Amino acid sequence: MNFINYKIKAYAVAILGSGMFIACAQTKSVTAAKSAVETSKSGKVVPTNLRWSERMMLSEMHRFPESWMLDFSKSPKWTYPSAIVLDGAEKLYEKTGKKEYYDYISDFGEKLVKEDGTILTYELEKYNIDLLNSGNVLLYLYEKEKKEKYLKALKMLRTQIDGQPRTKEGSFWHKKIYPYQVWLDGLYMGMPFYTHYTRDFVKGAEATKAYDDIVFQFDSVQKNLLDKKTGLLYHGWDESKEQAWADKKTGLSPNFWGRGMGWYGMAMVDVLDYLPKDHPGRAKLISYIKSYADAIIKVQDKKSGLWYQVLDKPLEKGNYEEATASAMFVYTIIKSVNEGYLPKSYKTAAKKGYDGIIRNLITVDENGVVNLNKCCAVAGLGGKPYRDGSYEYYVNEEIRSNDGKGTGPFILASLEFEK
Structure with missing residues (x-):
């Protein structure tokens, strides 16, 4: 009798699961139809005969059927990791013309931006520089669709830059709740958007002033966060030297965090896409x-090609080869080589890192879905x-x-290698 009850319950769960799948599929009919075609051809959800960029992108779309889910969100929320993966989707759409990639990007804007231009869950008054990053998605969508709601939302995001608190010399605070603090993360979160917006909407002397301000942000970081001995940059700097994490003489945080350095590298190469020649x-x-490249290559693991969570302490207890930083470094170096910012000889380090990610951090499920493992979920300074x-x-x-902070850069790095 217990066995029969068990079978009935199992059947009910299976039916319920099927219903949930169908409901989800209905919300993304184009993607679902495409997936069904691909599955019927290869017997896999994600075909293994595609390049890594598409395999990871399709895997993300399978895991997160709606693009607002990319940061493991349970409901639509304006967060920055989604934008990194969608940057990869934009480039894949331009490369392949496959409409499911565009629909996935477009759905983010449709769900997050109301007709009056307000953005779900976004609060201007928090002056959180992280929240500018997803503005890159709206810049792309406005270029393609010219919807008034995106223009209104973009103008609102741009006003955040005008009001963002700054250090005495002019560096942006990371957030209003983190006074006098500059984090490496913030350069990626704010500067590509600031540069791209300026290129698209600002002209003349005002544009020059904005570009000068953007370059100054990097100048300030090089001045205040760089360790001249190693060439690495500390995660954060507190101008007031009041934080418990800040050195009382320098104001610097105590360690070189892998992803912090990763954010900084991606910020530089992405800003150069929009900064006038x-x-x-x-x-x-x-x-x-x-x-930067010289410094990170020095701390690249010679055997695996990967980078550690704390960059300069590979042998200390608990340290590990971390996926998001490794993907970001690979992307920064290979893109810099492709764009001519670095000599071609640097490609060796990038390729070693890329191969190391695939060999050590990538696993593929039986259905073809690709996973990127050993991602640091989150790290910051201060707070509660x-x-x-x-x-x-x-x-x-x-x-x-x-984590989108790793899968996104992996897609972007893959695309650079596939050029």
């Missing part, structure tokens, strides 16, 4: 990229509970698979 700041950014920036703090943060 004749702007004097280009040469400076390219010189920073060279210094307090994050002290210690070695122990970084290596004990949650580790998970398929």
Whole structure:
């Protein structure tokens, strides 16, 4: 009797699961139809005969049927990791013309931006620089669709830059709740959007002023966060030197966090996509990229080709080869080689890192779905509970698979190798 009850319950769960799948599929009919065709051809959800860029993108779309889910969100939320994966989707759409990639991007804008231009869950008054990054998706969608709601939303995001609190010399605070603090993360979160918006909507002297301000943000970071001995940059700097994590003399946080450095590298190469060719700041950014690449190659693991959660302490207890930083470094170096910012000889380090990711951090399910493992879920400084920036703090943060902060850069790096 117990066995019969068990079978009935199992059948009910199977039916319920099927219903949930169907409901989800109905919300993304184009993607579902495409997936069904691909599955029927290969017997797999994600065909294994595609290149890694598409295999990972399709895997993300399978895991997160709606693009607002990409940050493991349970309901539509304006967060930055979605934009990194969608950057890959944009480039894949341009490369392949496959409409399911465009629909996936477009759905993000449709769900997150109301007709009056307001953005779900976005609060301007928090002055959180992280929340500018998804503005890149709207810049793309406005270029394609010219919807008034996207223009209104973009203008609102741009006003955040005008009001964003700054250090005495002019560096953006990371958030209003983190006074006087500059984090490496913030350069990626804000500067590509700021540069792209300026290129598309600002002209003349105002544009020059904005470009100068953008380059200054990198100048300031090089001045205040760079360790001249190693060439690495510390995660954060507190101008006031009041934070418990800040050195009382320098204001610097105590460690070189892998993804913090990763954000900074991607910020430089992505800003150069939009900074005018004749702007004097280009040469400076390219010189920073060279210094940066030399520093991270020195701490690249010689055997695996990967990078560690805390970059300069590979042998200390608890440290591990971390996926998001590794993917970001590979993307930064290979894109810099492709664009001519670095000599071709640097491709060796990028390829070693890329192969190391595929060999050590990628797993493929029986249905073809690709996973990126050993991603640091999140790390920061201060806040509640307090994050002290210690070695122990970084290596004990949650580790998970398929974080958009890793899968996105992996897609972008793959596309650079596939050029």
